[in-house]
Amino acid sequence: MASPDISxxxxxxxxxxxxxxxxxxxxxxxxxxxxxxxxxxxxxxxxFLVGVFLTYIFDxxxxxxxxxxxxxxxxxxxYTAIRNVELKMEKLxxxxxxxFTAANLSVLLYFNKFVLDLGGLLEARYLIxxxxxxxxxxxxGNVVGIGEFYEDIRRNENRYLYNLSLGASxxxxxxxxxxxxxxxxxxxxxxxxxTAGLVFLPGMMTGQILGxxxxxxxxKYQISIMIAIFVSTAMSSTFSILTTTRTTFxxxxxxxxxIYKEKGKKEKRKEKNKE
Amino acid sequence: MQEEIIRYENxxxxxxxxxxxxxxxxxxxxxxxVLLRGKSGTGKSTLFKMLLGFKExxxxxxxxxxxxxxxxxxxxxxxxxxxxxxxxxxxxxxxxDLLDEVFSYRPNRxxxxxERLNTLMKExxxxxxxxxxxxxxxxxxxxxxxxxxxxxxxxRDIFLLDETTSxxxxxxxxxxxxxxxxxxxWTVFIISHDKEWxxxxxxxxxxxxxxxxxxxx
Numbered sequence: 314m315a316s317p318d319i320s321x322x323x324x325x326x327x328x329x330x331x332x333x334x335x336x337x338x339x340x341x342x343x344x345x346x347x348x349x350x351x352x353x354x355x356x357x358x359x360x361f362l363v364g365v366f367l368t369y370i371f372d373x374x375x376x377x378x379x380x381x382x383x384x385x386x387x388x389x390x391x392y393t394a395i396r397n398v399e400l401k402m403e404k405l406x407x408x409x410x411x412x413f414t415a416a417n418l419s420v421l422l423y424f425n426k427f428v429l430d431l432g433g434l435l436e437a438r439y440l441i442x443x444x445x446x447x448x449x450x451x452x453x454g455n456v457v458g459i460g461e462f463y464e465d466i467r468r469n470e471n472r473y474l475y476n477l478s479l480g481a482s483x484x485x486x487x488x489x490x491x492x493x494x495x496x497x498x499x500x501x502x503x504x505x506x507x508t509a510g511l512v513f514l515p516g517m518m519t520g521q522i523l524g525x526x527x528x529x530x531x532x533k534y535q536i537s538i539m540i541a542i543f544v545s546t547a548m549s550s551t552f553s554i555l556t557t558t559r560t561t562f563x564x565x566x567x568x569x570x571x572i573y574k575e576k577g578k579k580e581k582r583k584e585k586n587k588e
Numbered sequence: 589m590q591e592e593i594i595r596y597e598n599x600x601x602x603x604x605x606x607x608x609x610x611x612x613x614x615x616x617x618x619x620x621x622v623l624l625r626g627k628s629g630t631g632k633s634t635l636f637k638m639l640l641g642f643k644e645x646x647x648x649x650x651x652x653x654x655x656x657x658x659x660x661x662x663x664x665x666x667x668x669x670x671x672x673x674x675x676x677x678x679x680x681x682x683x684x685d686l687l688d689e690v691f692s693y694r695p696n697r698x699x700x701x702x703e704r705l706n707t708l709m710k711e712x713x714x715x716x717x718x719x720x721x722x723x724x725x726x727x728x729x730x731x732x733x734x735x736x737x738x739x740x741x742x743x744r745d746i747f748l749l750d751e752t753t754s755x756x757x758x759x760x761x762x763x764x765x766x767x768x769x770x771x772x773x774w775t776v777f778i779i780s781h782d783k784e785w786x787x788x789x790x791x792x793x794x795x796x797x798x799x800x801x802x803x804x805x
Contacts, residue, residue, distance in 0.1 A: 474637075482694065
């Protein structure tokens with residue numbers, strides 16, 4: 314038993330559902346029509362392209378191509394993570410992409426080898442979707458973790474400098490900030506794990522059940538993938554915070570001011586939006 | 589011949605293209621007690637931060653024990669010099685835990701002594717239960733005394749004291765000044781507006797007499 318096909322007509326019927334939020338939007342003047350249409354069309358185009366590409370990649374199933382695809386995803390994830398934390402790219406990009414690659418690739422290969430027991434570790438059908446799930450989740454953890462860490466350092470710079478003056482090494486003085494950043498990075502994933510199955514069925518499990526798998530097999534996959542997600546999030550956020558500090562602090566142990574984007578701009582924009 | 593500890597040579601500092609410190613020079617030898625006095629907002633605190641390697645002077649040269657200041661010397665200074673900042677900010681959590689953290693730093697590991705802690709707490713009129721309190725809930729005067737306490741427990745003999753007694757009452761101001769000034773071989777560089785520091789053996793240096801810009805650093 315496989316999932317029933319969705320014809321073009323059915324897709325159009327699905328899009329018709331959007332009439333509901335658009336009607337609400339019209340009635341109470343939310344003024345988000347443009348945003349809704351924009352997001353929905355972006356999603357449709359992106360997924361359509363991905364669908365076409367993946368069809369080819371799955372057919373070819375060339376390990377170099379598969380790895381290249383994964384690396385492409387990692388690059389986008391690193392770029393998005395840094396952009397979302399309002400830090401500048403130059404000093405952070407290299408350490409973040411290296412951390413993402415090391416953490417996700419090692420968890421992914423371990424998972425494919427020992428959990429799924431695949432013959433071909435770099436098989437496109439497994440490598441790409443599972444890699445994507447790990448990366449997507451690690452991304453949100455990193456955004457929270459790195460963001461919190463650097464914001465905290467900026468907010469409490471005097472406290473950090475005072476600790477240096479007391480004889481702390483850079484690492485010793487940074488430890489409280491590392492702890493706080495990592496706690497925040499782990500929190501959303503841990504919350505997700507703790508509520509799995511209670512409120513909603515996680516996406517992967519839903520997909521497998523729709524695809525005809527038994528619920529028991531689906532939950533075994535779900536349990537394994539959640540553990541893999543937590544491990545890769547924990548590894549990549551720890552690596553990112555630790556490796557970025559090598560490029561974001563000067564030899565005196567002081568954080569380089571140029572890594573921060575100007576705060577003024579964002580706040581001004583917010584104020585403009587309020588008007 | 590006394591050993592030279594600190595030397596500022598024609599130090600100048602610009603902030604937002606305005607000159608806030610200009611042509612400052614001083615030489616401090618072992619055992620010297622120097623009181624730097626001047627209007628607030630003239631960059632006195634910046635002078636200390638330069639020595640600790642937190643700020644780079646725009647012009648001039650800085651020496652510590654006759655070595656020109658670079659990052660290596662700055663890390664050395666942070667292990668040998670005791671700095672008390674204007675508002676001591678140790679972090680969040682019980683004072684006891686924060687003290688433990690300070691004494692977990694490699695250069696301070698052997699320095700923790702309960703006897704010394706108790707004596708100093710009595711002298712600084714700090715109650716025992718302050719160790720259990722959250723640092724952030726302490727009053728300004730209590731935070732200052734915790735900063736003083738730490739600086740005296742580290743067993744160092746060179747001190748940079750930045751408005752260390754501003755929030756204390758007169759009795760305590762005098763007591764703290766006594767604590768820092770009594771040892772002949774201690775080198776103490778003080779920024780303060782408090783009269784209690786002005787006494788025999790303390791060299792008074794007026795800073796920033798010409799009316800410079802008031803912007804703070």
